[in-house]
Structures are given as C-alpha cells and as structure tokens.
Amino acid sequence: MALADLALSRSRLHKIGDDRATPGLLERVLGEPSTVILRVLDGRARLRDGDGPPVLHLLGGDEAVGLLDRLGGPAAAAAGGADPLAGPVPVLLGRFPEGGPRAGAAVVALLGGPDEGPDGTVGGTTARGRWSDLREVGALLDDTDAGALTEAVALEHWHRTHRRCPRCGGPTRPSAAGHERVCDADGSTHHPRHDPAVIMTVSGPDDRLLLGHQGRWPEGRFSAFAGFVEPGESLEQAVARELWEEAGVRVSAAEYLGSQPWPFPASLMLAFHVTTEDEHARPDGTEITETRWFTREGLADAVAGGEVTLPPSVSVARRLVERWFGTEIRQEGVWR
Ligand SMILES: [Zn+2]
Structure with a gap:
C-alpha cells in the first residue's frame, strides 16, 4: 500500500492556463482585483489570526494594494522591486480551482527580499500576527495552503541562492513568472533544481x-x-x-x-x-x-x-x- 496524502505532496492550485512566458503576465495578474499574495520571508509565512487549524494569511484587496504600493506598484513588483537582484521575487503559483472558494483567483508569492513584512514590520518575527514555517504547520494546513507554501518555500531558497549565473558569474534575473532565471550576459536560462x-x-x-x-x-x-x-x-x-x-x-x-x-x-x-x-x-x-x-x-x-x-x-x-x-x-x- 503506497503512502497517501503525504503532508507536503498536496496541491490544489491550477498551474496551467497562464502561459508563463507571456510578456507582462505578472504585472497583469498583480493588477487583477481577485489576486491574492503569499508573502514568504526566510521560509516563513504569516498565519491568519484566530483559533482552530492554521490558515495562511493571503493578502487581498487593500492589504495587497498597500504592499504593492510599497514596492512601487504592480509593474515594479512584477519586475522584482526596485532592485531585482534583492527582490522580493514575484512568482505566479497558480489559480484557485473552479467550483471552490476564490475560484479562478491567482496566487502570487512574493519571496524574500527586503526584510519587510506585509504590514510594514521587520523580519516576520516582530510583525503583527503569527508567522510560521512549513515544518511546523505543513501537516496542519489544508491542501491548497500546504501546496502553495511548499512550492513558495522551495522557490524562495532557489531564487536566493541563484542570483549569479553558474556559467559566467553574471547576475541573473527572474523570468517566466518567477519559474526561471535568465542570464542576460550569455543568454542562458536556469530552472529551479532539487x-x-x-x-x-x-x-x-x-x-x-x-x-x-x-x-x-x-x-x-x-x-x-x-x-x-x-x-x-x-x-x-x-x-x-x-x-x-x-x-x-x-x-x-x-x-x-x-x-x-x-x-x-x-x-x-x-x-x-x-x-x-x-x-x-x-x-x-x-x-x-x-x-x-x-x-x-x-x-x-x-x-x-x-x-x-x-x-x-x-x-x-x-x-x-x-x-x-x-x-x-x-x-x-x-x-x-
Ligand atoms: Zn551567464
């Protein structure tokens, strides 16, 4: 009997339907009113306030607009902030499936970067609300949250450690809606590795x-x-x-x-x-x-x-x- 429902092997977001290579895709998605943002810093994400099982605090509406404004607006955020080498790196994780809550809404992860939490506080640990990591809450989150956080944590580490091209040592920048990095000096494309x-x-x-x-x-x-x-x-x-x-x-x-x-x-x-x-x-x-x-x-x-x-x-x-x-x-x- 195979192992079913492994805690971090759950995902419900649709990853297909948006062509990641489409120019301007991230800026357009960040401008959609239904889009929610998952902020991840050092492998940690904020949880919703309240009792009961942990739920990711996904930023939508005014909270999302406020965060994007601090990054210079959707276009600047889509480009990786004021300093694309520093981030935060935006990644289109996917869209909520049809027939459920938030159907069709996109989830964009903002990974790493300047040490600012979603409410303007520093480092996550001193922010309002409770921040947690995947080891602590991975088995307790629902399928959608567990899948989104697992991918976001993996990509945060990859982006943070692959800012330089392994071929020529030049800077790389995120592309393909955050799922690749490109070196402009030699034109090479780099994919997340595990x-x-x-x-x-x-x-x-x-x-x-x-x-x-x-x-x-x-x-x-x-x-x-x-x-x-x-x-x-x-x-x-x-x-x-x-x-x-x-x-x-x-x-x-x-x-x-x-x-x-x-x-x-x-x-x-x-x-x-x-x-x-x-x-x-x-x-x-x-x-x-x-x-x-x-x-x-x-x-x-x-x-x-x-x-x-x-x-x-x-x-x-x-x-x-x-x-x-x-x-x-x-x-x-x-x-x-
Ligand atoms: Zn290179």
Whole structure:
C-alpha cells in the first residue's frame, strides 16, 4: 500500500492556463482585483489570526494594494522591486480551482527580499500576527495552503541562492513568472533544481523494524534511513548503498511507496520500504551511531514512555514508520 496524502505532496492550485512566458503576465495578474499574495520571508509565512487549524494569511484587496504600493506598484513588483537582484521575487503559483472558494483567483508569492513584512514590520518575527514555517504547520494546513507554501518555500531558497549565473558569474534575473532565471550576459536560462534523496524503513526476517539514531540528534530520536542519490546511480542502487553504509544490512526487496518534496532546502524524498534477511545491523558510527530493532509493541511502549521520539507527522519518515506499524502513532514529544 503506497503512502497517501503525504503532508507536503498536496496541491490544489491550477498551474496551467497562464502561459508563463507571456510578456507582462505578472504585472497583469498583480493588477487583477481577485489576486491574492503569499508573502514568504526566510521560509516563513504569516498565519491568519484566530483559533482552530492554521490558515495562511493571503493578502487581498487593500492589504495587497498597500504592499504593492510599497514596492512601487504592480509593474515594479512584477519586475522584482526596485532592485531585482534583492527582490522580493514575484512568482505566479497558480489559480484557485473552479467550483471552490476564490475560484479562478491567482496566487502570487512574493519571496524574500527586503526584510519587510506585509504590514510594514521587520523580519516576520516582530510583525503583527503569527508567522510560521512549513515544518511546523505543513501537516496542519489544508491542501491548497500546504501546496502553495511548499512550492513558495522551495522557490524562495532557489531564487536566493541563484542570483549569479553558474556559467559566467553574471547576475541573473527572474523570468517566466518567477519559474526561471535568465542570464542576460550569455543568454542562458536556469530552472529551479532539487536533489533526489531516498528514504526507507527496513524490516527484518521477523518483521521487526530497524530504525537509526544520528549522533547529532538528542538522545532517543529514531528515524528511517535516508541519503542523497549520487550521480550515475539508480534509486534502487542508492537504497542499497545507503542501507549498507549506514546500517550494515543488505536489501532483499525494496518497494517504492511515494514521494514528497522536502524544501529544507531542496530535496525530493523518494520513499521505500525494504525487507532484509539480515538479523544484525551495524551502525556506521559516524552519521548513524545507534541502530535498534523494534517490535510493534516495543515501539508503542517506547514512544508512550517518552524513551523514543519519532520524526514529525510532516515527514515521510513518520509516515513510513506508521505504515509498518499499522496505524497512526501518537506521541507527546515534539521533534522540530
Ligand atoms: Zn551567464
């Protein structure tokens, strides 16, 4: 059974329908009265005031006009503000689907840039209202908000770290409604990149689950094994190599279970469950300092007693553990 409804693999915005290459598209969209703006600073977005599940504070109407005015108007904001190298970078994320609230309205993310929050305050942390990050609220937001924030956080990091051309070192500028960057010096176009990583749980011949503890983690944290896919390597090869390196177990079978973007800063997590005939594990002693086999009863007791902390619900790792366990696992301790 594949992993369904992964927290950060949800999206409801229509990404098609606007040709991103159309000249003036962002300026026109920012001028549409129904357009809402998602301001993201350092991976954080503002939440709506009030009790209940978190909801993104999307700026519309007078709030959106006020923010655009501070950036010099829709044309200047569409061009990336007064200093396109500094931003904020505007990105057309998509439009709300027909038949729901805000149907057809566009969502434009304003990413990074001068340290000014949507109400004129600095840095997000001192702004009115509550700002939060994707790790904290990603599993609690609705599908539309979760998808929009995941993409915005990923693109904020990419734009911030790709202001220079990798070919000639010249400045690059956003294009294609924020989905590419262009170097005017040599005409090259650069696309957002992300790095594939495999993540896997392992069960042994007696169906116990093998989890690992990293030396840099607080005591008691246990999680799935994970690592980046190396150049020239298939996903299956990466799974086998990582498990052998980190835990000293060999793969008998590996089942692909799904994927989730993990923009911290730029990973795409590809999830597997592995079975092994090996009964003994050997932590590598550097990254993984402890491996432990769990029965379901043993894991439940260890989590309930606070001896073991599992990764947060927003992660693929937690969902992989729960898939093996059979149900959702509740825990008091928070892993952030
Ligand atoms: Zn260049």
